[in-house]
Structures are given as structure tokens and as C-alpha cells.
Amino acid sequence: MVLQMSSNQANPNTYMGSVVASNDVVIQVNDLHKCYQSYPKPIHRLWQSFMPKRRFYQEFWALKGIDLTVHKGETVGIVGKNGSGKSTLLQVIAGILQPTKGSFTTKGRISALLELGAGFNPEFTGMENARLNASIMGLTREEFHDKLPDIVEFCGLGDFLHRPVKTYSSGMYVRLAFAVAINMNPDILIVDEALAVGDVRFQRQCFRRIEQLKEQGVSILFVTHSTESVIKYCDRAIMLDDGELKLTGSPKEVVQAYLELMFGSEKDTDALVKVDVENYKVEFDPSIDNCPKQASYNSGEHRWGDSRAKICYYEIFQNGAASNGLMQRGDQLVIRMWSLFEQDVDNLIYGITVKTNDGNAIYGTNSRALEVETPAQRAGDLVVVEFRLKLNLLAGDYFISLGVAQDHDVKDNIAIDRRYDLIHVHIRETLDAFGIADLEGDLSITLED
Structure with a gap:
């Protein structure tokens, strides 16, 4: 050795x-x-x-x-x-x-x-x-x-x-x-x-x-x-x-x-279907990328995948109200992600990862790990996925990645649309703790007789 x-x-x-x-x-x-x-x-x-x-x-x-x-x-x-x-x-x-x-x-x-x-x-x-x-x-x-x-x-x-x-x-x-x-x-x-x-x-x-x-x-x-x-x-x-x-x-x-x-697709993506988006009852155009419109959008994101589906929009909510990404420790965070499918896809995985400013993952999960059933989608489907997190994080800048993938026996999964560091959130500073995670610590002092 x-x-x-x-x-x-x-x-x-x-x-x-x-x-x-x-x-x-x-x-x-x-x-x-x-x-x-x-x-x-x-x-x-x-x-x-x-x-x-x-x-x-x-x-x-x-x-x-x-x-x-x-x-x-x-x-x-x-x-x-x-x-x-x-x-x-x-x-x-x-x-x-x-x-x-x-x-x-x-x-x-x-x-x-x-x-x-x-x-x-x-x-x-x-x-x-x-x-x-x-x-x-x-x-x-x-x-x-x-x-x-x-x-x-x-x-x-x-x-x-x-x-x-x-x-x-x-x-x-x-x-x-x-x-x-x-x-x-x-x-x-x-x-x-x-x-x-x-x-x-x-x-x-x-x-x-x-x-x-x-x-x-x-x-x-x-x-x-x-x-x-x-x-x-x-x-x-x-x-x-x-x-x-x-x-x-x-x-x-x-x-x-x-x-x-490692996780790139070997599938033929030339057969992507041109989707008619006029009949969708949403306030944005699913055929284009609407994510940059959000205040919390990180222009330094890294995006990749075979594009059989595209994450076209997201919204974030802080304790039930729309948020610009400026948050407090312990807030309840909800992220809604819209994906437009341009091919029929089955065995889907929807995932989220939270990272520190220097790129260390501190939390991640997905529909497969949570054993949430994901139906097969057809070309033209517009799907919304909702992630719910409690921000037990201390002061600092954090980046949230969202992704759509397909389960695979050999590669584990194939990236369809992965958007690394898509969302930037900032947790306001507090003076009673330091580090990354809020473990809700406390202490007491007792004088023994």
C-alpha cells in the first residue's frame, strides 16, 4: 500500500x-x-x-x-x-x-x-x-x-x-x-x-x-x-x-x-417533440427558460443533461409567502419546480441538493430515495414537483440544485436536466451559534453541593 x-x-x-x-x-x-x-x-x-x-x-x-x-x-x-x-x-x-x-x-x-x-x-x-x-x-x-x-x-x-x-x-x-x-x-x-x-x-x-x-x-x-x-x-x-x-x-x-x-445520456435526443405551449394554464411560457427571472436565480449555475425534459421555472416560498432568497434560520422552505417533457420518459427521479458556498453538499434527497412514486410522462407534459425543507442552517450563503433524471440499472441514473447551484439563498446572521447546521443546542450550569 x-x-x-x-x-x-x-x-x-x-x-x-x-x-x-x-x-x-x-x-x-x-x-x-x-x-x-x-x-x-x-x-x-x-x-x-x-x-x-x-x-x-x-x-x-x-x-x-x-x-x-x-x-x-x-x-x-x-x-x-x-x-x-x-x-x-x-x-x-x-x-x-x-x-x-x-x-x-x-x-x-x-x-x-x-x-x-x-x-x-x-x-x-x-x-x-x-x-x-x-x-x-x-x-x-x-x-x-x-x-x-x-x-x-x-x-x-x-x-x-x-x-x-x-x-x-x-x-x-x-x-x-x-x-x-x-x-x-x-x-x-x-x-x-x-x-x-x-x-x-x-x-x-x-x-x-x-x-x-x-x-x-x-x-x-x-x-x-x-x-x-x-x-x-x-x-x-x-x-x-x-x-x-x-x-x-x-x-x-x-x-x-x-x-x-458518468451520468450523461447515450439516448437519441434528435427525436425531441416540438411542444405546443399555448394551452398551458400557467403565467409563464414553458418553452423558454424562465428561471433567470427570479431574484434568487444564480447566473453561475451549471446546467447539463440530454434535454428530454427541461426545468423551465421555479418558485420559492418562505413560511408560506413568496421569497426573494433572503431567509432566517428555521424557516420552512418550499420550492416548486416546473418541467416540460419533450419525449416520453419513464422511471423518473426528481431531486434536490443543498450546498455550502464552497461546494460541499449538506443535504440532498430525491423521489427514489424517499420512495415517492413517479408516473411516466409523455411528450408535452408539464409537471410541477414540490420540495419541502426546514432550513435548520446557520448564517451564510447556500446554493440549491434541482434535477430531473431517469433511473438506470448500469449508470444508476441518467441526467435529463440537472441545474447545479440554480438557486442562491442567504440565511441572516445570528450571534448565538456558529457553523453550518442548527442543532438547537443549549447548556446549563449547576453548582454541585
């Missing part, structure tokens, strides 16, 4: 002669390609060695022309579907794999948490593996013993440190691996979905330590399927798909593109 490399600051790790141009750059990847050769049968490998001019294998390009620059102290999140090349890229940067083509440079000491169990000898005890990894990293015996109390305290394995790691659970592997990696004074920390198998408390402990490492100027490459973690902890993000770097940008921008990639 923990693989580390050590290098002198003045002599960075290089492959194919790549040179770091700036002292601020700790990882430089240029036109990186990685190809695997897949042989139908083992005997074909032997034939290939005797007949090199013939090809007995099929090529699989895991990476195709990746360019990436990471600066000192920067945390970069990497997202993508399974098989997109994320783990291969990290293994190349960590020095475990060599690229087929291209160059990469790393500068400083690298600690890498990769697949479960990597870098550990299963016959060795946890303590012996920790000592071995420290030696590989170039730490002296005295330096290791100075670090040992921190490793023991962080991993919390107790007597299990003196047992073979082959007896460890996956969570215990992660605890030891992370404790060793972060206490080796790394300049670069690479984490490949390693924390996904840890328990919730340990994950929180790890993320607190990651924040400390960021403050110390450690550069971090972070692969995860947790989009909220990317938004919260990363300075920048990249998205890989089919071995190619598809997008680099702000975490929120990349996460939105990743969600579109």
Missing part, C-alpha cells in the same frame, strides 16, 4: 532527460504514453522473442500524450472512470512503471499510497515493514526511531504492529501505510483511492493530516471517486478518460465535467 522514493533536491528523478525548468515545479510530465502488450496465450510471448518482426500481441494504450505540471504545495485531484489511466499515471510518476514514450521529472522525496498491500512484505510484521520502508526512503536508524512514536500513535494498531501484515484487514493495511507515508517527510504525497477502505473516523484523521501537509508545502496528487473531497481539498483537478487528459481546471469545473461523463 505504501511505496516511496527518495531523491536529492538538487538531482531530481528524471526519465528520458526531462529537466525541471522552475524551482517551484516538483512534477513535470511531458507527452507521456504507456502501452501494454496483451498476448492471447503464454506461448505467444516466446514466439515474439524468436520472431520480433511479427506481432503476436495486441496493444493497449493506458496513457496517451499526458502533459501535467504540479507546483510545490499544490494539491491536484485526478478523476475519471475506472480504466481511464489514473492509477497508471500515478505509478509512472512514483517510478514503479516506465513510460513507453515521453518524459517525466519529479523533484524531492515521494511517498505513494497505491493499491492495497503494495510495498509491504506479508510475512514481515507491521513494525518490520515500517522500518524497511524508512530504509528505502533513506532514513537512518536514529531518524526512524525519532519518527516511530508518531507512526505508532497515528496508525493506532497497538500490539498488531508486532504481527505479520498478512493477518491485517484492509483497514489496518491503510492505517499503517498512511502513518508510514506521512511521517517520512515527503515532498510529494501520492494517494490512489487508498482511503476509501478506511473507517470514517480514520478518513477524517487522514484528511486533517493532508491539510497540515499542504500548509507545510507538500505537493499532493489525489485520486478519488469522491467528488466532494476533490472540491474541498484540491487546488486544481484534472480528468482522464480513455488514457487521455480531457480537462484541467478548477476542482468544481472538472467535477461537473466528470459527473456529465
Whole structure:
């Protein structure tokens, strides 16, 4: 689980002669390609060695022309579907794999948490593996013993440190691996979905330590399927798909593109029906987007989906009265959402999510989770859905996303019309509490006799 490399600051790790141009750059990847050769049968490998001019294998390009620059102290999140090349890229940067083509440079000491169990000898005890990894990293015996109390305290394995790691659970592997990696004074920390198998408390402990490492100027490459973690902890993000770097940008921008990639529709949308809207008994035109007319509308929303239905209007009510988005803690919020269908759609899901200003979801639900029956809709149907929430939130700005999707056996759901951060509401400040959620706390003081 923990693989580390050590290098002198003045002599960075290089492959194919790549040179770091700036002292601020700790990882430089240029036109990186990685190809695997897949042989139908083992005997074909032997034939290939005797007949090199013939090809007995099929090529699989895991990476195709990746360019990436990471600066000192920067945390970069990497997202993508399974098989997109994320783990291969990290293994190349960590020095475990060599690229087929291209160059990469790393500068400083690298600690890498990769697949479960990597870098550990299963016959060795946890303590012996920790000592071995420290030696590989170039730490002296005295330096290791100075670090040992921190490793023991962080991993919390107790007597299990003196047992073979082959007896460890996956969570215990992660605890030891992370404790060793972060206490080796790394300049670069690479984490490949390693924390996904840890328990919730340990994950929180790890993320607190990651924040400390960021403050110390450690550069971090972070692969995860947790989009909220990317938004919260990363300075920048990249998205890989089919071995190619598809997008680099702000975490929120990349996460939105990743969600579109994961939940986008493959259905034919050319057959959308032109709807006659003259007979609808509403005070707005359902054929156009009326949401920007509302005072609470957020022009910075992100909208996507296959458009078989479109959210054409919404209204918000505060304690029964129309609202402009300025609210009080504890208010009863009602949101009405109108959707116009341009194709016949069944297995519908209507959903809502409330997020903080920095993009962390604090509440979300949908018709599927609430087991609310949703009838199939035909082209031309105008449907209104009402969401009811109690705003047990403290002072601050919050953004509400609305969506229409279709249940799907493989993709979980297919986005029809998702409008992220569509509505902006502000909760007025109060002085009796701080944070995000109102837990209606109280206290009392009693003098014991």
C-alpha cells in the first residue's frame, strides 16, 4: 500500500532527460504514453522473442500524450472512470512503471499510497515493514526511531504492529501505510483511492493530516471517486478518460465535467417533440427558460443533461409567502419546480441538493430515495414537483440544485436536466451559534453541593 522514493533536491528523478525548468515545479510530465502488450496465450510471448518482426500481441494504450505540471504545495485531484489511466499515471510518476514514450521529472522525496498491500512484505510484521520502508526512503536508524512514536500513535494498531501484515484487514493495511507515508517527510504525497477502505473516523484523521501537509508545502496528487473531497481539498483537478487528459481546471469545473461523463445520456435526443405551449394554464411560457427571472436565480449555475425534459421555472416560498432568497434560520422552505417533457420518459427521479458556498453538499434527497412514486410522462407534459425543507442552517450563503433524471440499472441514473447551484439563498446572521447546521443546542450550569 505504501511505496516511496527518495531523491536529492538538487538531482531530481528524471526519465528520458526531462529537466525541471522552475524551482517551484516538483512534477513535470511531458507527452507521456504507456502501452501494454496483451498476448492471447503464454506461448505467444516466446514466439515474439524468436520472431520480433511479427506481432503476436495486441496493444493497449493506458496513457496517451499526458502533459501535467504540479507546483510545490499544490494539491491536484485526478478523476475519471475506472480504466481511464489514473492509477497508471500515478505509478509512472512514483517510478514503479516506465513510460513507453515521453518524459517525466519529479523533484524531492515521494511517498505513494497505491493499491492495497503494495510495498509491504506479508510475512514481515507491521513494525518490520515500517522500518524497511524508512530504509528505502533513506532514513537512518536514529531518524526512524525519532519518527516511530508518531507512526505508532497515528496508525493506532497497538500490539498488531508486532504481527505479520498478512493477518491485517484492509483497514489496518491503510492505517499503517498512511502513518508510514506521512511521517517520512515527503515532498510529494501520492494517494490512489487508498482511503476509501478506511473507517470514517480514520478518513477524517487522514484528511486533517493532508491539510497540515499542504500548509507545510507538500505537493499532493489525489485520486478519488469522491467528488466532494476533490472540491474541498484540491487546488486544481484534472480528468482522464480513455488514457487521455480531457480537462484541467478548477476542482468544481472538472467535477461537473466528470459527473456529465458518468451520468450523461447515450439516448437519441434528435427525436425531441416540438411542444405546443399555448394551452398551458400557467403565467409563464414553458418553452423558454424562465428561471433567470427570479431574484434568487444564480447566473453561475451549471446546467447539463440530454434535454428530454427541461426545468423551465421555479418558485420559492418562505413560511408560506413568496421569497426573494433572503431567509432566517428555521424557516420552512418550499420550492416548486416546473418541467416540460419533450419525449416520453419513464422511471423518473426528481431531486434536490443543498450546498455550502464552497461546494460541499449538506443535504440532498430525491423521489427514489424517499420512495415517492413517479408516473411516466409523455411528450408535452408539464409537471410541477414540490420540495419541502426546514432550513435548520446557520448564517451564510447556500446554493440549491434541482434535477430531473431517469433511473438506470448500469449508470444508476441518467441526467435529463440537472441545474447545479440554480438557486442562491442567504440565511441572516445570528450571534448565538456558529457553523453550518442548527442543532438547537443549549447548556446549563449547576453548582454541585
